[in-house]
Amino acid sequence: MLAMFSDYWVEFATIATVHFLAVASPGPDLAIVLKHSISYGRRAAIWTSIGIGLGILVHVIYSLLGIGILIKTTPWLFNVLSFVAAGYLLYLGWVAIRSRAPDEVANDEADLADYANISDKKAFFVGLVTNGLNPKATMFFLSVFAVVVSTETPLQVKVIYGAYLSVATGLWFCLMSYLLSTQKVRKAFKRKGYLFDRVMGLVLIALAINVILTI
Secondary structure: OHHHHHHHHHHHHHHHHHHHHHHHOOOHHHHHHHHHHHHOOHHHHHHHHHHHHHHHHHHHHHHHOOHHHHHHHOHHHHHHHHHHHHHHHHHHHHHHHOOOOHHHHOOOOOOHHHOOOOOHHHHHHHHHHHHHOOHHHHHHHHHHHHHHOOOOOOHHHHHHHHHHHHHHHHHHHHHHHHHHOOHHHHHHOOOOHHHHHHHHHHHHHHHHHHHHHOO
């Protein structure tokens, strides 16, 4: 397997480079990780990041099965998926902009930093769905598997590509979660976290509108 993969290191290096540029650019995944890091803390953000990493596998699977070609050659199908993604982002944004001030949701004896909470399962699910429905990720995989990856590349090698992209994405956002959820950063938002939620809600809504306008 390693010997066979060595013949495709240039292809892999190209994919890894393009992937880094894509994952580091602003988008729904980064927005939701940033929101969860500040609002809920490191644990929730990391679970969200793991969900995002596994969400990559959704794109990998439909690409390997050839469904990606169907999506690319069927505009209405891609449009439907884009509208679903936009709807989900609008939902997340609407929930965020309705965040209440701490004194409305916490009593005087409660730690204001902990007034907002989310389960590991929900954080994971939000990350998974956000990436799974991310049009940016869809376009990335449609482009990579149609342009960068040769039709002669063995399925085993493509699986390795997919596994790498999933793990690399998860690790990148775990790193972002660690940095963004430090005590110093969260403390800065401790009393005004609800305003941050509202701003992030507007960002998510703006992303949703951008998805709709580009359809």
